[in-house]
Amino acid sequence: MPGNSIQIRSTVLAICHDVAKEQRIELAPLADSLLLSESGLDSLCLAVIVARLEDSLGFDPFDTDGDVEFPVTMGDFIRFYENAAAAAGA
Amino acid sequence: MRLQQPAPSGFSLWRRMDIAGNLSGRWLRGADAGIRLDALSSSSGLSIQPHRLRGKSVLVVTQDQLAAALAMIELDGVVRRLLVCPPGLSPEHCSSLISAAGIDLIVCDTASAHIGDAGLERVTVHNRMIAQLEADRETDEPTEWILLTSGTTGRPKMTVHTLPGLTGAIGSRTAPQIPAVWSTFYDIRRYGGLQIFLRAMLGGGSMILSSAGEGAGAFLARTGSHGVTHISGTPSHWRASLMSAPVRQFAPRYIRLSGEIADQGILDRLRAAFREADIAHAFASTEAGVAFDVKDGLAGFPAGLVGRSRDGVEMKVENGSLRIKSPRTASRYLDEGGELRDADGFIDTGDMVELHHGRYHFVGRRDGLINTGGLKVHPEEIEAVINLHPRVRMCCVRGRRNPIVGAIVSADVVAEFDRPDHATDATEALRTEIIEICKKHLARHKIPAVIRFVPALGIGASGKLAR
Numbered sequence A: 001m002p003g004n005s006i007q008i009r010s011t012v013l014a015i016c017h018d019v020a021k022e023q024r025i026e027l028a029p030l031a032d033s034l035l036l037s038e039s040g041l042d043s044l045c046l047a048v049i050v051a052r053l054e055d056s057l058g059f060d061p062f063d064t065d066g067d068v069e070f071p072v073t074m075g076d077f078i079r080f081y082e083n084a085a086a087a088a089g090a
Numbered sequence B: 001m002r003l004q005q006p007a008p009s010g011f012s013l014w015r016r017m018d019i020a021g022n023l024s025g026r027w028l029r030g031a032d033a034g035i036r037l038d039a040l041s042s043s044s045g046l047s048i049q050p051h052r053l054r055g056k057s058v059l060v061v062t063q064d065q066l067a068a069a070l071a072m073i074e075l076d077g078v079v080r081r082l083l084v085c086p087p088g089l090s091p092e093h094c095s096s097l098i099s100a101a102g103i104d105l106i107v108c109d110t111a112s113a114h115i116g117d118a119g120l121e122r123v124t125v126h127n128r129m130i131a132q133l134e135a136d137r138e139t140d141e142p143t144e145w146i147l148l149t150s151g152t153t154g155r156p157k158m159t160v161h162t163l164p165g166l167t168g169a170i171g172s173r174t175a176p177q178i179p180a181v182w183s184t185f186y187d188i189r190r191y192g193g194l195q196i197f198l199r200a201m202l203g204g205g206s207m208i209l210s211s212a213g214e215g216a217g218a219f220l221a222r223t224g225s226h227g228v229t230h231i232s233g234t235p236s237h238w239r240a241s242l243m244s245a246p247v248r249q250f251a252p253r254y255i256r257l258s259g260e261i262a263d264q265g266i267l268d269r270l271r272a273a274f275r276e277a278d279i280a281h282a283f284a285s286t287e288a289g290v291a292f293d294v295k296d297g298l299a300g301f302p303a304g305l306v307g308r309s310r311d312g313v314e315m316k317v318e319n320g321s322l323r324i325k326s327p328r329t330a331s332r333y334l335d336e337g338g339e340l341r342d343a344d345g346f347i348d349t350g351d352m353v354e355l356h357h358g359r360y361h362f363v364g365r366r367d368g369l370i371n372t373g374g375l376k377v378h379p380e381e382i383e384a385v386i387n388l389h390p391r392v393r394m395c396c397v398r399g400r401r402n403p404i405v406g407a408i409v410s411a412d413v414v415a416e417f418d419r420p421d422h423a424t425d426a427t428e429a430l431r432t433e434i435i436e437i438c439k440k441h442l443a444r445h446k447i448p449a450v451i452r453f454v455p456a457l458g459i460g461a462s463g464k465l466a467r
Helices: A005-022 A043-057 A074-089 B013-020 B037-041 B065-075 B091-100 B191-202 B216-225 B235-242 B245-249 B264-273 B379-386 B424-441
Strands: B027-029 B034-036 B057-061 B081-084 B105-108 B121-124 B144-148 B158-162 B181-184 B206-208 B230-233 B254-257 B278-285 B289-294 B314-318 B321-325 B347-356 B359-365 B370-372 B375-377 B392-402 B406-415 B450-453
Touching: A005 A043, A005 A074, A043 A074, A043 B392, A043 B406, A043 B450, B013 B037, B013 B065, B013 B191, B027 B065, B034 B037, B034 B065, B037 B065, B057 B065, B057 B091, B065 B081, B065 B191, B181 B191, B191 B206, B191 B230, B191 B278, B216 B235, B216 B245, B230 B235, B235 B254, B235 B264, B235 B392, B254 B264, B264 B278, B289 B321, B314 B347, B359 B379, B370 B392, B370 B406, B375 B379, B379 B392, B379 B406, B379 B424, B406 B424, B424 B450
Parallel strands: B027 B206, B057 B081, B057 B105, B081 B144, B105 B121, B181 B206, B181 B230, B230 B254, B254 B278, B406 B450
Antiparallel strands: B027 B034, B144 B158, B278 B289, B314 B321, B321 B347, B347 B359, B370 B375, B392 B406
C-alpha cells in the first residue's frame, strides 16, 4: 500500500541494501545526488529492486502506458516512487 | 513361471491380453466399479455387438475412465480408426476433431452422451458387462490409434499410432511370479497413462485407474488398499504425493516417473521414502513415443544412449534439443498439424539438453525460455536447483515482466515449515537459504529475483506443473 514519503524512502533504501548484499556488490553511500550508474547497482540489481519494491509497496511506477524517463540519481529514483504513491493516494 | 510367446506384435490388444495369460485372476478397477478380465471372453460392455463396428472410424468419448478402457480393449482389432478423447476436451474441439478425423461413429457413456455431432451414429459403452458376445471377438483389423497431444492452447494435434508402435517399449518378458498390480496418476486416455494401461494388460497384470478430482492422498490410499505394486506419475504428482499422509502406508515395488524432468531432488526423495522400490524415470512424448528409461537413480541420462541403441531407437542432439527416431514414434499428424519428422526421420522433441560429465541433463523446453536482459533462462533448470533444498516440496519458476531487463526470474515455492503458522523469521531464513543454493549452482541472472511461499501449486490435467 502506498505509504508516506518517509516510509517509501526507507523501504527503497532498505531494499537497495538487501539486494546489494545478496548480489555481493559494494554499494556507494546512497546520497540523493548519487548517480545510479555509479552506485554499484547494475541493471540486473535494479530490475530485482523494482520487482521487490512492487511486492513491498504494492505498485510499480514504471508500469504505465506513457513513456517513463528513467531516474538518473538515487534522489530521482526515490522521488519517482514517492510521486507515484502520492498520485495513487490522491 | 511360464514363458510368454514371442512378441505377437501383429495381434490385437485383446489377443495379446489373452496370450499374457491367466485372465481369470486379473481385473481393472476404477474409483467406483471394476471388471474381471475373463468376463470379456464371453461378454461385452458395448450396447451393440462389437463385430458390427468393424471398419468404422470411432471416437471414444466417455466420462468414466473404466468405460474408455473397455472400449479400447473391445475396439482394437475391430475398428479402422480409434480416436481416444482425453477428459476435459471442449465441445468445440471435439466437433472439430470429429470432422478432421473422418469419424463416423461415437462411442460414449451415458454421462458423455451430449458431446459431439448429433447426426452421427452412437453406441454406448458401460463400465460393466451388459451383453453376451454372439460370436468370437474379431481381432484382425490393424486399427489406427489416434492420440491427442497435450498442448495447452488451441485444438490438440492428432498423432497417428499403431498398437505395435505403442507397445514397442513393453516387449515380451517372463511373466512375473507375483502378478503386477499397476496404477498411474495419469488418465489412460493420454499417452503416458496409456503406456501403463498397456503394460498392465500385456504383462499379465491388473490395474487401478485414477479418478478425476481425487486428490493424491486419496488416490494413494485407494491404490494401497488394492495392493498396487507398480505405479507411475509425473515428478509433480510425486512431489504432491510425498506431502500426503497415505504415502507412508504405501510400499510399491516399482515407481516410474515421466512427463516432466525428473530432477535429483525428487529422485532422492523417492529413494528415501521407498527404500525397496525400483525407481525409473522415462522419456516419452505423444509424438516421439517411449524413447528410454533410466534406472540408476540419477537425473538425466548417460551420453551413451545417444546414437543407435539395441531396440531400434536412435537419438541425436541438434541445436541443443533431443531428437528421436524410432519405430515407436507416431507415424504422422492426422490433420494439418505440420510435419512430424525432419528429413532424416527424426522427431524434434523441443526438450533442451546439456552434456555435463558424460551425462545429458534436461534443462527445459525450447519454447519455455525466460529472456532476462537478453540472457536466456530455462525455468526448469532453476526449479531443479531450488528443489535441492530439503524443505522445498515443489516449486514453479516463471518469468515476470520487468521494466529494466524485460523479465526477471520469479519463483513460487511450496515449503515445509515446522509450524503451520510459521513466523516471518522462518520464511526469511528459508528464502536466504534458497538464494544461497541458487548462487552456488546458477549464473547470477538465473537466481530468482523474487521468491514467494505459496500453500500449493496447480498441476494440470496432463499431470504437469501448471505454468
